[in-house]
Amino acid sequence: MQERDLDQVAALEQEIFSEPWSRQGFADSYQKKENCYLVVEEDGQVLAYCGLWSVLDEADICNVAVRKEARRRGVAEAMLKMLILEGKKLGVAAFTLEVRIGNTPAVALYRKLGFRDAGVRPGFYTKPDEDALIMWYRPGSE
Ligand SMILES: CC(C)(COP(=O)(O)OP(=O)(O)OC[C@H]1O[C@@H](n2cnc3c(N)ncnc32)[C@H](O)[C@@H]1OP(=O)(O)O)[C@@H](O)C(=O)NCCC(=O)NCCS
Incomplete structure (x- = not known):
């Protein structure tokens, strides 16, 4: 992700999520050295994006989204595999x-991708209210 992607990312985020992150939220996050944000582009159009926040050897994956017209083409799978590789470069093991x-x-x-269920966080989401499933992936431990 780069500065030039932010308008498209923020617009997609608005379309896809009921509680969207702001453009500023992405601007603040993608540049941090402990984070990694990726976009997938086709002919200058952002098709998808995702992010990772690392703390020591663990990381939270967030903001995973693919433009509606680009779904079911393997975009998310390829993008997340790349994100996991980038995470490993940052020293992430889980x-x-x-x-x-x-x-x-x-x-x-x-x-x-190898993530496994690790628990449920009741009422984690709003708009609409819904529980969160917590998942973990530890490469090499499958
Ligand atoms: C979830 C999402 C990111 C998937 O993106 P995508 O590019 O369409 O996914 P891919 O084409 O890479 O699919 C990879 C695998 O995911 C699963 N999958 C993806 N879409 C699916 C669907 N509609 N139904 C069932 N399984 C699905 C399948 O296992 C698929 O593998 P397969 O093609 O061999 O069956 C996309 O639907 C999206 O952006 N949804 C809205 C935002 C969202 O929910 N983000 C996640 C927040 S945690």
């Missing part, structure tokens, strides 16, 4: 994320 428990496409995507 990756975690939260996902709405009813978000079948996202849960299936994370399971395919």
Whole structure:
């Protein structure tokens, strides 16, 4: 992710999520050296983005989104594999994320990548209210 991506990322975020991050939120996050943010672009259009926040050897994956017209083409899978590689370069050994428990496409995507269920955080999400499924992936321990 770079400064020039931020307008498109913020617009996509507004379209996709009920509680979107602001443009400033992405601007503040993508440059931090302990974070890594990726975008997938096609002909100058941002198709997808995702982020990772690392703390020592653990990282939280967040802001995973793919433009509606670009879904089911393997974009998210390829992008997250790349994010995990970048995380490893930062020294990350274990990756975690939260996902709405009813978000079948996202849960299936994370399971395919090797994430496993680790618990439920009741009422974590609002708009609409929903529990979060907590998942972890420890490469090499499968
Ligand atoms: C979840 C999301 C990121 C998936 O992106 P995508 O690029 O369409 O996913 P991919 O094409 O890479 O799919 C990879 C795997 O994910 C799973 N998957 C993706 N979409 C799915 C769907 N609609 N139903 C069931 N499984 C699905 C499948 O296991 C798929 O593998 P397969 O193609 O071999 O079946 C996308 O639907 C999205 O942006 N959703 C809205 C935002 C969101 O929910 N983000 C996650 C927040 S935690």
